[in-house]
Amino acid sequence: MLAIGGAVVSGGGTGPLAFALAAGTAALLVGLLLLGAGADAGPGWTWVAFLGTGLWVVAGFGVVLLLPPESPESPRLLLGLPLRAGILVYGVGLAPAIVLPWVYGVVFDRETLTGEAWAELRDAASRSAEGDGSSDAGGRPPGSGPTPDGGGG
Amino acid sequence: MTLALASAQSSALPTAASPLVLGVAAVYFVGVGAIAIWASRRTRTKEDFFLAGKSIGLIALTLAAMASTFSSFTFIGGPGLLYAQGMGAMLFVLPASITNVLAAWVLAKRLRLLVEVRPILTIPDALAVRFGSRAVHGLSALGVIAGTIGYMGTQVLGLGVVMDALFGFGIPTGIWIGTLIVTLYAASGGILAGIYTDVLQGLIMAVASLLVFLFAMDVGGGMTNITTTILAADTAWTSPWGTQTPLGAASLYFLFSVGVLGQPHVMHKFFMIRDPRRLKWYPLLVTIAMIVVILLMLGVGMAAKYLTVTGGIPVADLVDSNAAAPIFLLRFTPAILAAVVFAGIAAAVMSTVDSFVNVGAAALTHDLPTVLGRPIRDELRWGRIATLALGVTSAALAHLAFESSTLIAVLGIFGYGVFAATLAPALAIGLNWRRATRAGAVASVSVGLGISVVLGVLDLFDLFVVPGGITAPAIALAGSFAALLAVSLLTSKGQLDEVAPEVRKALTM
Numbered sequence: 001m002l003a004i005g006g007a008v009v010s011g012g013g014t015g016p017l018a019f020a021l022a023a024g025t026a027a028l029l030v031g032l033l034l035l036g037a038g039a040d041a042g043p044g045w046t047w048v049a050f051l052g053t054g055l056w057v058v059a060g061f062g063v064v065l066l067l068p069p070e071s072p073e074s075p076r077l078l079l080g081l082p083l084r085a086g087i088l089v090y091g092v093g094l095a096p097a098i099v100l101p102w103v104y105g106v107v108f109d110r111e112t113l114t115g116e117a118w119a120e121l122r123d124a125a126s127r128s129a130e131g132d133g134s135s136d137a138g139g140r141p142p143g144s145g146p147t148p149d150g151g152g153g
Numbered sequence: 154m155t156l157a158l159a160s161a162q163s164s165a166l167p168t169a170a171s172p173l174v175l176g177v178a179a180v181y182f183v184g185v186g187a188i189a190i191w192a193s194r195r196t197r198t199k200e201d202f203f204l205a206g207k208s209i210g211l212i213a214l215t216l217a218a219m220a221s222t223f224s225s226f227t228f229i230g231g232p233g234l235l236y237a238q239g240m241g242a243m244l245f246v247l248p249a250s251i252t253n254v255l256a257a258w259v260l261a262k263r264l265r266l267l268v269e270v271r272p273i274l275t276i277p278d279a280l281a282v283r284f285g286s287r288a289v290h291g292l293s294a295l296g297v298i299a300g301t302i303g304y305m306g307t308q309v310l311g312l313g314v315v316m317d318a319l320f321g322f323g324i325p326t327g328i329w330i331g332t333l334i335v336t337l338y339a340a341s342g343g344i345l346a347g348i349y350t351d352v353l354q355g356l357i358m359a360v361a362s363l364l365v366f367l368f369a370m371d372v373g374g375g376m377t378n379i380t381t382t383i384l385a386a387d388t389a390w391t392s393p394w395g396t397q398t399p400l401g402a403a404s405l406y407f408l409f410s411v412g413v414l415g416q417p418h419v420m421h422k423f424f425m426i427r428d429p430r431r432l433k434w435y436p437l438l439v440t441i442a443m444i445v446v447i448l449l450m451l452g453v454g455m456a457a458k459y460l461t462v463t464g465g466i467p468v469a470d471l472v473d474s475n476a477a478a479p480i481f482l483l484r485f486t487p488a489i490l491a492a493v494v495f496a497g498i499a500a501a502v503m504s505t506v507d508s509f510v511n512v513g514a515a516a517l518t519h520d521l522p523t524v525l526g527r528p529i530r531d532e533l534r535w536g537r538i539a540t541l542a543l544g545v546t547s548a549a550l551a552h553l554a555f556e557s558s559t560l561i562a563v564l565g566i567f568g569y570g571v572f573a574a575t576l577a578p579a580l581a582i583g584l585n586w587r588r589a590t591r592a593g594a595v596a597s598v599s600v601g602l603g604i605s606v607v608l609g610v611l612d613l614f615d616l617f618v619v620p621g622g623i624t625a626p627a628i629a630l631a632g633s634f635a636a637l638l639a640v641s642l643l644t645s646k647g648q649l650d651e652v653a654p655e656v657r658k659a660l661t662m
Contacts, residue, residue: 017621018399025407028634029251032411035585036259053251061403064393072385080376082384082391085240088247089451092406097250097444101437104254108433113262117662118430124655125270 015065022061030054037111046111049103053096060092177492178319181357181500185338188349192342199532202343203274203515204424209348211431211438214422216355217348218253219442220504221418223358224308227446228498229315229475235454236461237474239387241395244402246450248410249443254436256413260420263584265429266659273424274532275515276417276576280598282656283583283649284591287524292598294520296575297417299602301513303609304568305506305547306554312502313551318479319495328551331503336544339507340537347507348425354500359442361490361497362449368486369452372460379459386462401622408627412573414581415630418508449494453478456485510547514539567609570626574601577630578637584660586641587649593641601633 033050070082078086104112196202209217226245234242267273271282277297281290309332316327338346373379384391394402413419426432457477460466466484471477482491518535522528529535578597583589608625611617619625649657 015399018403021400021403021407025403025410028407028411029255032255032259032414032581032585035582036255036263038585057251065399070384070388070391072388075381075384077377077380080380082240082380082393085243085391085393088393089240089243093243093247093250094444095250096254097440100251100254101434101440104257104436105434108430112258113430113432113662115430118428121266121269121655121658121662124658128270128653128655 019062019065023058026054026057026061029057046103046107049099053100056095057092060087060095064088171488171492173488174319174492174495177489177496178499181353181496182334184353185334185350185503188353189338189342189346192338192346192349196341196343196345196533199274199519199536201345202533202536203511203519204268205343205345205348207268207425208427209422209425210427211435213348213352214426214431215435215438215442216359217351217504217508218419218422218439219446220351220355220358220501221347221422221508222413222416222443222505223446224311224501224505227358227362227450228494228501229311229478231447231450232453232457232478232481233474233476235450236457236471236477238397239390239395240393241397241402242454243451244394244397244405245409246443246447248406248413249447250440252410252413253439253443255410256420256423257432257436259581259585260414261423261432261435262429263660264420264423265426265432266662267584267656268424270655270659274519275512276420276580277516277520280576280579280583280594283652283660284579284589284594285652286591286594289579289591289594289598290520291524292595292602293575293579294516294524296571296598296602297516297520298513299606300417300568300571300575301509301516301543302546302550302568303571305509305513305543306550307568308502308506308509309544309547310551310554312499312506313555315495315499315502319499324555325552328548328555331499332506332544332548332551335503335506336510336541339510339544340540343536343540344421344425344508344511347504347511348422350507351504354497354504355442357493357497357500359445361494362446364490365482365486365494366448366452368490369456369481372465372481372485373456376455379455382462383455383458387458390458398622401624404623404627408570408573408624408630411581412569412577412626412630415573415575415577416569417512417572417576418505420576420580421508421512449478453481457481460485506547510540510543513543517543567605570609570629571602571605573626574605574629574633576601578634582634582637588641589637590641590644590646590648592644592646593637593639596640597633597637600636601629604629604632 030050030053034047037046037050064084064087067084070076070084076083079090080086081089195206198206200206231242231245234245264279267279267282273279273282275294275297277290277293280293281287309328312331312335313324313328316322316331317324320327322330338350370376370379380391397405454477457466457471457480460481461468461471466480470480482494486494514536517539518529518532575598578601579594583594605626608617608629612625619628649660652660
């Protein structure tokens with residue numbers, strides 16, 4: 001947000017502002033991941049994976065911004081791509097895909113949704129529906145509950 | 154992705170019409186028709202129509218999410234953009250590696266559990282449950298409708314272009330015939346038809362993309378040879394930012410990584426999985442599927458540039474960069490593969506359109522009447538009518554946009570931006586942060602919608618260009634996040650403690 005504001009105020013973009021925006025985006029992504037998984041997991045290897053991914057993304061953008069442009073005379077390649085583009089594609093683009101989805105799958109049964117929790121929620125939903133004298137599909141309106149601004153939505 | 158797509162679809166593609174292409178396209182459309190008939194027989198209630206009866210499995214969810222996320226951008230706009238602007242075009246798709254797992258951790262489980270404890274049909278419904286607010290429900294529904302019309306206009310125009318390339322009967326006619334096909338199957342079979350045609354479409358997209366990538370690498374003599382050849386001829390093309398500023402590129406990464414959390418046509422699908430415990434391997438599978446499809450953009454974009462450098466394709470043939478993929482397919486791949494990819498392009502656009510039309514119809518026939526205190530009794534029937542009406546409106550808008558390249562660009566940018574800015578912060582933070590308040594959500598949705606509309610209008614009339622090459626929707630998204638956090642911290646009413654116990658359980662377990 002600061003980077004975007006800075007660019008608007010200054011009337012243009014510079015490398016440091018681009019880095020600030022990339023770093024801010026990475027921080028927001030990590031924050032959202034921690035928020036989403038935090039209630040389930042608490043500090044642990046999942047958090048390490050999130051923070052590591054965030055730092056990796058920030059480092060990737062930083063290195064790309066710092067490296068000099070490629071030259072045709074001595075081309076520097078990374079797995080067939082120009083070095084800086086390769087860092088962005090393989091590092092920022094591909095690397096998180098190798099780590100985070102695996103972590104999600106590995107910790108799912110333990111940290112995200114256990115069989116007991118799912119059964120418990122279904123029981124609570126059934127009790128709530130019985131209390132309303134209605135089924136899930138035709139029961140209380142979606143926004144039921146305290147609605148000071150004028151209704152259940 | 155809409156940004157590039159928006160500027161991509163006002164001109165005709167090379168026509169592929171040949172007996173083989175027409176034959177493959179015919180088989181594909183017969184397949185879609187068969188699925189629509191099957192789905193229409195299984196669609197008996199509004200829950201069937203809008204939520205597929207909460208009956209889909211992991212593979213269907215994976216392929217449907219992938220297919221509806223990727224539009225014709227991946228097959229036409231993306232390779233064309235990579236050819237024209239260089240490696241910076243990859244910034245549009247790089248976030249795919251993180252967006253799926255982000256959506257899974259932040260929203261998938263929450264949304265699926267919410268639909269278990271409340272009769273939710275839509276994303277605005279979910280926000281209403283969380284915040285107990287008619288204002289949040291109504292404003293977010295307006296955002297969905299505005300975004301749907303904008304995005305649909307662009308997508309339907311793309312469908313017209315693809316239909317013209319397949320059958321050669323002109324873009325305006327293609328718009329109306331393509332829309333007719335999609336809205337008929339979407340109106341008869343609802344989202345169930347959409348999901349299972351998406352499965353077919355996703356399979357076609359994945360297989361075609363992998364094969365085309367291999368052909369592209371073969372034509373160019375491998376990735377290293379392609380890169381060194383291009384580097385010697387056009388160094389700027391190999392810059393990681395392409396023709397954009399670094400700040401502009403970073404703003405794309407921000408918009409497309411975080412903004413995906415507000416795309417209702419994708420998030421809506423989390424309501425539909427039969428057993429949320431099957432979400433376990435969803436991020437891995439959908440990420441792999443997306444990376445496979447992105448290979449086509451990378452391979453064809455690089456091969457097209459290599460071929461123009463080496464004389465394999467005359468530069469004059471690619472004055473319209475969107476011709477890069479069709480020309481590569483027609484000249485450098487076997488006819489049967491070109492035919493499958495052309496069907497895949499139609500599939501990509503149709504899968505996106507069918508998801509949008511369902512989400513838009515739900516906002517019109519469910520959300521707005523509920524907010525206004527006049528719920529519709531027969532939502533299934535009116536959902537079908539709204540689906541057809543949205544299709545006609547979008548086709549008319551696309552027809553109009555065909556005449557104006559400015560309108561096309563603004564529509565596409567507006568659609569993605571509205572979804573991202575109005576829904577992403579309220580959903581992502583609201584469903585996970587206890588201290589997010591009703592006032593914060595109202596502020597976030599209002600600010601997101603307001604900035605999107607203002608910047609859209611200014612853009613349409615060329616009155617303001619954001620400095621530094623920053624994409625305008627990124628500003629609306631950042632403003633929406635800031636509003637939610639600031640107002641929530643300043644207010645206390647409407648916190649999670651006030652919601653019903655079973656809803657709280659769904660949001661905290």
